[in-house]
Amino acid sequence: MTLELILFIIFALICAVTSVLMITRSNPIISALFLILNFAALAGIYLLLHAQFIAVAQVIVYAGAIMVLFLFVIMLLRPEKEKLLAIAPRLKISAFVLAFIVLVQLVYMIFVSGSSGSVKANAEMSIKAGTIETIGTELFSKYILPVEAVGFLLLAAAIGALVLAKKKFE
Amino acid sequence: MIDFSEIFLILPLIVIGFGILVSLVFEMYSKQSEKILPWLSILIFTITAIFSIATISEPRDVVFHNMLSVGGNTHFFYFIFNIGAALVSLLSIDYIKKYGTYYGEYYILLQSSVLGMMLMAGAKDLLVIFLGLELMSISFYVLAGLNRKKLSANEASLKYFLLGAFATGFVVYGIALIYGSASSTSLDVITADFSPLTNNLLFIVGVLLFLIGFSFKIAAFPFHMWVPDVYQGSPTTVAGLFSTGGKAAAFSSILITLIAVFSNSAQNIFTPYLSVIATLSMLFGSIVAIAQEDIKRMLAYSSISHAGYLTIGLASGNEYGVAGIIFYLATYTFMNLGAFGIVAMIEGENESNLTISSYAGLSKRKPLLAALLALFMFSLAGIPPFAGFFGKYYIFISAIKADLTWLAVLGVISSAISVYFYIRIVVLMYFKEADSELIIHDSRTGLLALIISSILVVLLGIFPGTILQLITSFI
Incomplete structure (x- = not known):
């Protein structure tokens, strides 16, 4: 092991x-x-x-x-x-049904359908893409403009929350 | 690595972003911020507008790793947004005092909403469109509910927020499906592969969801429920910005996303959806507006019908349609802001003087205001010498060129209906006696804004050809 x-x-x-x-x-x-x-x-x-x-x-x-x-x-x-x-028993039954559907779906995905060829071929690449280094480099080179835009979005949201929650009126 | 010459190209965005930060600092540390902030934001908007229009013929370029386009119609949109926001700021100086709440954040949020609109109009990537949309919408939600003591303002803000978030859900789902089928969020890639992609059902569903989400934002018919309540509840100046800047930004995003459709009208598989939306919005907006007693609600329904006219341009899907939409958005922004501006000036304290009947006999007491309102109403109705006529004219021409004559005919019928409620106000102002005394607060800055927008409406009506040629040359 x-x-x-x-x-x-x-x-x-x-x-x-x-x-x-x-x-x-x-x-x-x-x-x-x-x-x-x-x-x-x-x-x-x-x-x-x-x-x-x-x-x-x-x-x-x-x-x-x-x-x-x-x-x-x-x-x-x-x-x-x-x-x-x-919890009402009717709710419990529907919860069981829903859980069963999800289980069937997962079992089908893992054991019956198998992973498609393209996923296996790109496994190496997707591992590389998932590292923090790659994501960081991409964010601060290619996606620098969206990152700045997110900055302003969060700023606007913070200002908005402050205005709506501020205690003192004029 | 970032090429620093690119910084110069996105200067309009940088000026606004910098303006937000400077305004924040002023608001925090200066006792005089109440006097300084409005003028600071007017200055920032004006600089950006002038810079955008001065560099409009900049060779059209894509900067920041294919995220943003520069020059051409992008800058024309920047001009519309910034002039619109500058007019709103001018109108707000006296309005906000009357409205009862002053927050410095008002002007900061105006600036951030304009930054969002500019990102939407300049985007070359679906990510940037989404971020711009959110930046604009979040600023709008807060602006709508700025006065927490007013129940109607709270209602407007909450309604706008819930339905806006719902619409954003549609947009994001659409973007996810588009990304899944095109393997890229870059608009260039999507445009290049558009024809093969239209065979992919996932892609079609994605674009439709995207369009549905944006139909909320442009206030088109089945997705219009929030419009009257939000316009009625929010501060009048801000409602003016919702109906002009917000609508123009949403249309700019639709145009740049679906530009492949407009380069070849044979590809326009979305025509059925768009023509249904256009027909329903035009007729519904015009007919329901007749029954309104509150002027802000009337303008809200008129805004729905204008969304319908603009959607005709999308449905026809040719270059005339694109040019027509952009021209119409420019004229609509100035005339509608003018109308909302006058409503903001007439409005008394505690939301009084908002019924249509309070405009009776206005020509006797305020001849200038009455004349300006008549001009904006004639323009909104689409009566020839003014800009509104040419906007509608170009849109209808595009529909006829795309063999959608029935849509153009419906558009003409709907604008004939709409003449009734626009002219009713003019008739009230000039041929009726006032039944109650109206207290009108004078506002010199507001009047300046109204005069600027009326000059722009007249200018666009005198030289429509020149401006249309300019827009067409950039498509």
């Missing part, structure tokens, strides 16, 4: 276990915390697949920013006071 395989098994186990734990907890805060752990383990799997940038983005954006937002919302809403978590 190579180190890669051992790491994969560890990450995959964490992923599977945390996702089961996430949907079976009754306290939404604990569910959200398990989801963060799930995202972190998923980032590890991305890293094993040589997709450095996606791994980093996964940790920073999903596990970091978005989940913190989730937690804030959950804590502000204080769901423990309300009995929201008693």
